[in-house]
Amino acid sequence: MFFHIKELQYHAKPDCPDPVFARRLQEVLGGQFGEITVAMQYLFQGWNVRGDGKYKDLLMDTATEELAHVEMLATMIARLLENAPMETLEQAMGDPVVAAIIGGSNPQHAIVTGLGAAPSDSNGYPWNGKYIAASGNLLADFRMNLTAESQGRLQVSRLYQMTNDRGVRDMLSWLxxxxxxxxxxxxxxxxxxxxxxxxxxxxxxxKECEIQAVSHVLYNFSRGDASACGPWAQGTAPDGGTFQYVAHPEPLAPAPQLPPAPPYVFDTPPHVLRDQNPGPHQPPMA
Amino acid sequence: MFFHIKELQYHAKPDCPDPVFARRLQEVLGGQFGEITVAMQYLFQGWNVRGDGKYKDLLMDTATEELAHVEMLATMIARLLENAPMETLEQAMGDPVVAAIIGGSNPQHAIVTGLGAAPSDSNGYPWNGKYIAASGNLLADFRMNLTAESQGRLQVSRLYQMTNDRGVRDMLSWLxxxxxxxxxxxxxxxxxxxxxxxxxxxxxxxKECEIQAVSHVLYNFSRGDASACGPWAQGTAPDGGTFQYVAHPEPLAPAPQLPPAPPYVFDTPPHVLRDQNPGPHQPPMA
Amino acid sequence: MFFHIKELQYHAKPDCPDPVFARRLQEVLGGQFGEITVAMQYLFQGWNVRGDGKYKDLLMDTATEELAHVEMLATMIARLLENAPMETLEQAMGDPVVAAIIGGSNPQHAIVTGLGAAPSDSNGYPWNGKYIAASGNLLADFRMNLTAESQGRLQVSRLYQMTNDRGVRDMLSWLxxxxxxxxxxxxxxxxxxxxxxxxxxxxxxxKECEIQAVSHVLYNFSRGDASACGPWAQGTAPDGGTFQYVAHPEPLAPAPQLPPAPPYVFDTPPHVLRDQNPGPHQPPMA
Amino acid sequence: MFFHIKELQYHAKPDCPDPVFARRLQEVLGGQFGEITVAMQYLFQGWNVRGDGKYKDLLMDTATEELAHVEMLATMIARLLENAPMETLEQAMGDPVVAAIIGGSNPQHAIVTGLGAAPSDSNGYPWNGKYIAASGNLLADFRMNLTAESQGRLQVSRLYQMTNDRGVRDMLSWLxxxxxxxxxxxxxxxxxxxxxxxxxxxxxxxKECEIQAVSHVLYNFSRGDASACGPWAQGTAPDGGTFQYVAHPEPLAPAPQLPPAPPYVFDTPPHVLRDQNPGPHQPPMA
Amino acid sequence: MFFHIKELQYHAKPDCPDPVFARRLQEVLGGQFGEITVAMQYLFQGWNVRGDGKYKDLLMDTATEELAHVEMLATMIARLLENAPMETLEQAMGDPVVAAIIGGSNPQHAIVTGLGAAPSDSNGYPWNGKYIAASGNLLADFRMNLTAESQGRLQVSRLYQMTNDRGVRDMLSWLxxxxxxxxxxxxxxxxxxxxxxxxxxxxxxxKECEIQAVSHVLYNFSRGDASACGPWAQGTAPDGGTFQYVAHPEPLAPAPQLPPAPPYVFDTPPHVLRDQNPGPHQPPMA
Amino acid sequence: MFFHIKELQYHAKPDCPDPVFARRLQEVLGGQFGEITVAMQYLFQGWNVRGDGKYKDLLMDTATEELAHVEMLATMIARLLENAPMETLEQAMGDPVVAAIIGGSNPQHAIVTGLGAAPSDSNGYPWNGKYIAASGNLLADFRMNLTAESQGRLQVSRLYQMTNDRGVRDMLSWLxxxxxxxxxxxxxxxxxxxxxxxxxxxxxxxKECEIQAVSHVLYNFSRGDASACGPWAQGTAPDGGTFQYVAHPEPLAPAPQLPPAPPYVFDTPPHVLRDQNPGPHQPPMA
Incomplete structure (x- = not known):
């Protein structure tokens, strides 16, 4: 069960409205690696943990904090949109700033949300449940969590460079x-x-159910052998095995030949596939 | 540039057709962490690397191998679907195996693809480009790669348990x-x-652009303190900082108050929001 | 800012596992009108309210409760999936219950989430941000809220009829x-x-900016006049106007004729469109 | 069955082309609450009505009119795009209007549709079938209809403010x-x-199948009690019950504990979850 | 503008309900090549034609007929769902037909649409606007139309084989x-x-703006030369050119080397990419 | 199995960076008819062919070439993005070119991909598996292939007109x-x-399973008879039949009447549908 308190975890107040930045900031609210993603990911991982204890608690602690970040971003975006109507083309005459707003802002911020945030990314693509992983295997899932926090921090870093607004930067420095x-x-x-x-x-x-002979082999499928020089091509592998490098990989199975389709699926009939004459339009091949 | 050879990297031939397993196997072909995902992810990461050398080569090597895995899975699915029509409800009478096929197979395998594979997951949801990450930052991206390989191997492990077919298991043991x-x-x-x-x-x-005071703090936002017992709540953090634990986090910013919307967006007018009388239907609050 | 407590708002414990019902229950967790929808909808509406007071507070109260419902449903689904592997086709031989599980359960519950809930609906389609409305206009949005609660309760009612499990029914009776x-x-x-x-x-x-002459007119665009008998076709309209009924609507504007496309878009060239001869294959029309 | 007549229900002719407005106008053609939504929603509701009579007729009347509105908007957008190529960056030099067109127009209007309308919204996100509701319960569905018309009219109102073109405004005043x-x-x-x-x-x-004790209770899950002052917290409820207000809601069920996953799903093994030692990297907790 | 008449273009009445077939039939209602696709495709093509005359009229004629087909299919699906509740797992005991219904029917037909049709395909994936093409170039678009009618008829043929119901087959024989x-x-x-x-x-x-030297060349990128035997590898091409076959294609441009990313995007820094030492974990490469 | 060589099939190097064109070029990389579409379409068609020979070989040859085109476009986009940060609104002051970049570039190119390409279209909508067809019927599928190449070439033609960069045009002339x-x-x-x-x-x-009487009939469902003048309305049809034109089509089946829903789905109850009194608010109809 959850409780909400009205205060924010941290400040979310820009010095000035900026509808262009509002659009960009949507990326870390509702994008692939935005705050909705981490909030939902940690919630579902926490709820799906089969067992109790510190991992589940850690997930719920962090998930609940991420909800506060969603809140801060939604608030910031609403403030960045203050008094930001959609300008008309006429208004752009002689004013590149207006021109930039016309192009750089998200029309849905004016038409759909009425100067508020939306659960979508910087191109208006909606957040969806396929962004998250909650597999029941915590090691697999924590790797996804580390990924999401890495990609997320990278995106916030880039956004930090795209604004000089002190209030916005203050919030980003928190995130x-x-x-x-x-x-x-x-x-x-x-x-x-x-x-x-x-x-x-x-x-x-x-382990005996996998083909262990190829569990530590790097196949060189791309011409050139620069990849042979890395720690993944020789020496001890992280799981204790020994890396090997195969410079010229060969196929191990013949070319597949699928049998004909049964007539009731109306695929191309076998006789058409078999009849390999070039057809009446064309001279026979030399 | 790419070349194709017709032989397969490894065998992809089931002992028997099984349209139910064909549906399930789609998950690791066209699902969130299926082979299309890793193939496309490594390709885009490789193409986007700004610089040359072993990392780019490693990405292209692995991407090109994953294309071969997509091929193996597509071939396996087509073979699992051999002679698999969609049964009618009548045909289920007295035969639970037919009943299971009716329910457990993907109708699009018969209606849409004509007993072939599709670029979608085990529920028929199509693969999409938001499954992948290619951020230009290799550490962030390699974490996504490790995640994808972890989630992917986990799914293959589960699928391995869901079949007794030796041919299918042979291919899965390769993957x-x-x-x-x-x-x-x-x-x-x-x-x-x-x-x-x-x-x-x-x-x-x-570093000075982030609020370093909170860069190593675990906030306890979930009642109970089991999360305080982990390596993330005390001691040296992986980046060299020192973890801290805050048992009772407090908000640091006041509750946000957004100013009224301008009239031209036709949000709820300020006087309606301000007028906080309970309304004519209801007695005034005591 | 939010806090989480580990106890549930209400019980979420089935008498018995049932992977088929687990799949169905996903509809009211992650479907169009499921609990994620109402939670996110009320949160975004609350954050976007431009003004403070009871409406915003009501939204945050209800949103926060809905998060607890998401939690209850996720917990219930995980419990319904206990020990629910994906059966093989062989196992269906002679056992219609196994056959029903093979077909009626969601393969992703086993392959992807490892016996846990997912943010998707009963067909595995992921929740997405386009399910919600948060327009800044509270009357418009509260109508969406009433709709979501109506559609949602309807779906829960239907699910209640599809199970005899007392534990599941107990939770549904709460919802x-x-x-x-x-x-x-x-x-x-x-x-x-x-x-x-x-x-x-x-x-x-x-009002003067709309064409008031047609603000209360019912046009009969479907042969037959049954629709003329309703309260929407005569008498006083809810906004105080007077309903009118037009039995035989007429178009008010000529058929549109778009001018030719400029050559640089490579649409069908105007001379091809203009040249209306039936073409050499065909005899001229009589 | 349907018939089409070539004349339009009402005028759809702008005074001047305006590719920026063409992009924005897509919102009410192919967006969440655009005309395709209401047309399809009323059609499916009408076709799904189990019974005949005035409600079904009303649905078909209105659905058929909405098809005419889709037509008007598609026509208007095509006209707004007349002679609107995609400008190059060079052409923007010294001309903010060109700059605004570069940014504010939808590139797919030039590249994909060849100066025609598309079934998508103002950000190019395609219309999809999850926007509509047709549940078989008319009261639930009519609430969705009222919502769609409310959100739709709100969006048209906003668009009206974003143009001074008399032709466009004339059409919008009709809608x-x-x-x-x-x-x-x-x-x-x-x-x-x-x-x-x-x-x-x-x-x-x-009614006896729901837990009637909580059918009229407002839970205060958000700190502060502004929500206690509304007509929803006291007095007679719309269904005849009596509203109650609970200032301090308590959980009614214990924290959930899920049993361990069976080994064949390869979740995190129970001993790893149970073993709650902080691990060798870290000093034991004080 | 459109008019609706209540009669159907053709019969849409099954002999018996069949919820399993109802699910499958959704494919040709709301799938990629279903009737909604052709209806919307022809409508948008018709509205986007820049010019008037027989092509536009043909498009509108056919589009309007397709709306009648959507109607027939929606009606048929509702009738196939008559009295089709969602069975419980218990009810499957001993009855494979019930088992098949549990698995083979779409849960949303009961939970969401209340025994009515939905604008989605046989896996519950919603119809979306990216299924259609309306490019402004009629030759390109008519090829898409021919494709859609070919794929659509193929799917209907397959569905015809999956039922023995005379009423259903009658309708399919019309389509x-x-x-x-x-x-x-x-x-x-x-x-x-x-x-x-x-x-x-x-x-x-x-033509002079394309590299005409390669406008008629078949490159053999797949080992083996079976493709050399077709009418596409020699002789006169449909546009009057002469086909050529290149057995061993060579790259024409060097391997790309992207310059380093500027620091403000926080990609992997150039020195990390340049520093190609294998790293401290690993012995230097021999 | 596949091999990669690092050289490109053809040049992909612009004279100058241009982030606006980079965004537009995404259309033919990751859009509905972009290179990912044709690559994946031909791969899946090739893998699904049930039989061997020249058609399968042709598919694999072309698919493999299309992968090289994806690579060229990804490379070109990365180069067009060189040193392209996201400008701030302030920077637009006085400079329409900056204003155009702010609006015309894709924010995700800076925030998400770090100046690299993404598998999405010119509006940031991700590529998805529903763009392709691989039905098992080669004639149906080759028509889709011809369509994709037609729509694709049309889009490339339009893009060619939107740039003066010789390097970009050189690559486009190859495509x-x-x-x-x-x-x-x-x-x-x-x-x-x-x-x-x-x-x-x-x-x-x-043939006898279709209603042959209507296999060659053009129904005039749109007022006016311009469509009667085409080669589709008279004379010999491509399949050898004779076209007919029906000027005034009539429905062939009665208006559908669906029986009431069973009570357990909680649709609108039959008595409410039956009770056709206008309701207490309104005077009875005259």
Whole structure:
């Protein structure tokens, strides 16, 4: 169960409205790696944990904080949109700033949300449930969490460079710090799980059921061998095996030949496929 | 530029057709963490690398291999669908196997693809470009790669348990081994990058621009303190800082008050929002 | 800012696992009118309100409760999935219950989420941000809220009929009651707003800018005149106007003729469109 | 069955081309609450009505009119795009109007549709079938209809403010009037249904199957009690019950504990979850 | 403008309800090549034609007929769902037909639409506006029309085989015939346009702006040369050129080297990319 | 199996960066008819062919070439984005070119991909698997291929007009030529199949199972008879039948009447539908 308090976790007030930046900021609210993603991801991971204890608690702590970040961003976007109507083309005459607003703002901020935030990204593509992972395997999921916090902090860093507004930068510097913490915490949790379980997910699948001869082989499928020089092509692998490099990979199975389709699916009939004459339009091949 | 050879990287031939398993197998072909995802993810990361060398080569090597896995899965699915029409309800009478096929197979395998594979997941949801990440920051992206290989191998492990067909299991044991390698390789590459750059993405964003006081703080937003017992709540953080635990987080900013909307957006007019009388239907509040 | 407490708002425990019902229950978790929809809808409406006071508070109260409903449903689904693997086709032999599970359960519950809930509907289609409305106009939005609670309660009612499990029914009876309250509350709020503003959204758009002659006209575009017998075809309209019925509507503007496309867009060239000869294959029309 | 006549229901001719406005106007053609939505929504509701009579007829009348509105908007957009190529960046030099066109127009209007309309919204997101509701319960559905007409008229009002073109405004003033009528008609129809059935959807679900003790309770889940002052917190509820206000809601069920996952799903193994030692990297907690 | 008449173009009445077939039939109602697709495609093509005359009229004629087909299918699906509740798992005991219904029917037909049709496909994926093409170039678009009618008739043929219901088959035999006509008509129209314009779309793009040396070359990018034996590898091409076959294609441009990213995007820094030492974990490469 | 070589099939190097054109060029990379579409379409068609030989080989040859085109476009977009940050609104002051960049570029190119390409279209909508067709019926599929190459070449033609950059135009002139070849090749292949099978897809469905009386009838559903003058309304049809024109089509089936819904779905109850009194608010109809 949740409770809401009306105060914000941190400030979310720009010095000035800026509808162009409002559009851009939507990316870290409702984009692939935005705050809705991490909030929902941690919630579903927490609810799906089969067992109790510190991992579940950590997930719920962080999920609940991310809801506060969604709130801060939604608030900031609404403020950036203050008094921001959609200008007409005429109004652009002689004024590049108006021209930039016409092009750089999101028309749905005016037409659809009435100067408010939306659960979508900087191009107006809606947030969706396929952005998240909650697999029941915490090591797999914490890697997704670390990814999301890494991609998210990267995006916030880029946004920080795209504004000079002190209020906006103040809020972003909060989010950057929290993303630093969240990267740190997921790395720490991943390390603990890897020490308990090993590094390969899932750890409990019996090794003899995979073809171990190729579990540590780098195949060179791209002309040139620059990839042979990395720590992934020789020496001890993270799971204790030994990396190998195969410079000229060969196929191990013949070219597939699918049998004809049964007539009741109305695929191209076998005789048409078989009849390999070039057809009446064309001279026979030399 | 690419070349195709007709032979398969490894066998993809079931002992028997099984349209129910064909539907399930679509998950690792066209699902969120299926082979199309890793193929496209590595391709776009490789093409977007600004610089040349071993990382780019490693990406292109692995991407090109994943195309071969897409091919193997598409071939396997087509073979699992051999002679698999859509049964009618009548045909289910007295035969639970037919009943199971009616329910467990994907109707689009018969109606749409004519007993072939589709670029979609086990529920028929199409693959889309939002599944992948290619951010230009290799550490962020390699974490996504490790995630995808972890979630992917987890799904293949589960699928392995859902079939007794030796041919299918043979192919899955190949994919499992390759996913082991790919987890190993991305871990090795991540470690190398972390040693060069440090663990926090992006490494080049100036620390003084984040609010460092909260870069290592775990806030307890969920009643109970089980999360205080983890390696993320005390001691040295992966980036060298010191974790702190805040048992009772407090908001740092006042409740937001948005100014009224301008009249030309036709939001609820301010006087309606201001007029807080309970309304004629109801007695005034005591 | 939010806090989480680990206890549930109400019980979410089935008597028995049932993976088929788990799939169906996803509809009211992650479907168009599921609990994620109302939670996100009320949150965004609350954050976007430009003004403070009871409406905003009501939105935040209800939004926060809906998060607890998402939690209850996610918990219930995880419990319904306990020990629910995906059966093989062989296992269906002779057992219609197994056959029903094979077909009626969601393969992603086993392959993707590892016996946990997902933010998607009963067909595995992911929740997305286009399900919600937060327009800044409370009367428009409260009508969406009333709709969502109506459609949602309807779906819960149907699900209630599809199970005999006492634990599941107990939880559904809680949700049904809360949906009753939420319908009641939005009706009460809508009535208050309508009394303050009038019934037509938006109330502040100047009437003289619409073509008032047709603001109360029912056009009969479908052969037959059954629609003439309703309260919408005569008498006083809700906004005080007088309904009219037009049995034989006529077009008021000529057929549109678009001018030719400029050559640089490479549309069909005008001379091809103009040249209306039937073409050499065909005899001229008699 | 349908017939088409080539004349338009009303004028759809701008004074001047304006590709920026063409992009914006797409919102009410192919957006969430655009004309395709209402046309398809009323069609599916009409076709799904189980029974005949005035409601079905009203739905078909209105659906058929909405097809004419889709036609008017598609025509208007094509005309707004006349001679509108996509300008190059060079052409923007010194001309803010060109700059505004570059940014404010939809590139797909030139590249994809060849100066024609598309079934998508103002950000190029395609219309989809999840925008509509057709549940078989007319009261639930008419509430959705009223919502769609309210959100739709709100959007048209905003668009009206964003142009000075007399031709465009003339068409919008037609749509505004028709939306006024449609709001009126759905309110009238809703009132009639509510009088026949009562206000809670679905009306036929037995009350004793919901937990009636909480059917009229407002829970205060958000700090502060502004929401206590509304007509939803006291007095008689629309369905005849009596509203209650609970200032300090308490959870009614214990924190959920999910049993361990079976080994064949390869979730995090129970011993890893149970073993709550902080791990070797970290000092034991004080 | 449109008019609706209540009678159907043709019969749409099954002998018996069949919820499993109802689910499958959704494919040709709301799937990629279903009737909504052709209706919307022809409408948008018709509205976007820049010029008047027989092509536009043909489009509007056919579009309007397709609306009648949507109506027939929606009606048929509602009738196939008559009295079709969602069975419980218990009810499957001993009855494979019930088991098949549990698995083979679409849960949303019961939970969401209340035994009515939905604008989605046989897996519940919603229809969307990206299924259609309306490019302004009639030859390009008529080819899409011919495709849609071909794929559509193919799907209807498959569905015909999946049912023995005489009423359903009667309706399908109508749709099959109409699809035959529509294939015929688009072929006839395409031939006429090709005779006027030539076969390459767009016909008006100046030939000297393409690299004509490769306009008729088949590159053999797949090992083996079976493709050399077709009418596309030699002889006169449809546009009058001469086909050529290149057995061993070579790249014509060097490997791309992207310059480093500017620091403000926080990509992987150039020194990390440049520093190609294998890293401290690993022995230097031999 | 695939191999990659690092060289490009053809040059992909602009004279100058241009972030606005980078956004537009995404259309033919990741849009509905972009290069990802044709690559994936030909791959899936090739893998799904049930039989071997020249058609399958042709598909794999062309698919593999299209992967090289995806690579060229991704490379070109990355180069067009060189040093292209997202400008701030302030920077637009006095400079329309900056204003145009603010509006005309895709914010995700800076925030999400770090100056790299993305698998999405010119509006940021992601590529998805529903863009392609691979039905198992080659004639149906080759028509889709011809369509895709026609729509694709049309889009490239339009893009060619939107830039003066010689490097960009050079690459586009390559793609234009290859699209010419691909249109030629699919036309040649279609002609061969049509000569073997006939023109109606699927050719093997028994004619007596369709209602042949209407297989060659053009119904005039749109007022006016311009469509009667085309080669589709009279004379010999492409399949050998004779076209007929019906000026005044009549419905052939009665208006549908659906029976009431069973009570357990909670649709509007039959008595409410039956009770056709106008309701207490309104005077009875005269």
């Amino acid at each position: 950057l710090a929290r993303d630093t913490m969240h990267q740190n915490q997921w790395i720490a949790a991943i390390r603990e799980l890897e020490e308990k379980e090993g590094v390969i997910v899932p750890s409990t699948f019996p | 499992l081994a390759r996913d082991t390698m790919h987890q190993n390789q991305w871990i090795a590459a991540i470690r190398e990058l972390e040693e060069k750059e440090g663990v926090i993405v992006p490494s080049t964003f100036p | 049904l009651a809360r949906d009753t309250m939420h319908q009641n509350q939005w009706i009460a709020a809508i009535r208050e707003l309508e009394e303050k503003e009038g019934v037509i959204v938006p109330s502040t758009f100047p | 505004l009037a028709r939306d006024t009528m449609h709001q009126n008609q759905w309110i009238a129809a809703i009132r009639e249904l509510e009088e026949k059935e009562g206000v809670i959807v679905p009306s036929t679900f037995p | 099959l015939a109409r699809d035959t006509m529509h294939q015929n008509q688009w072929i006839a129209a395409i031939r006429e346009l090709e005779e006027k314009e030539g076969v390459i779309v767009p016909s008006t793009f100046p | 234009l030529a290859r699209d010419t070849m691909h249109q030629n090749q699919w036309i040649a292949a279609i002609r061969e199949l049509e000569e073997k099978e006939g023109v109606i897809v699927p050719s093997t469905f028994p």
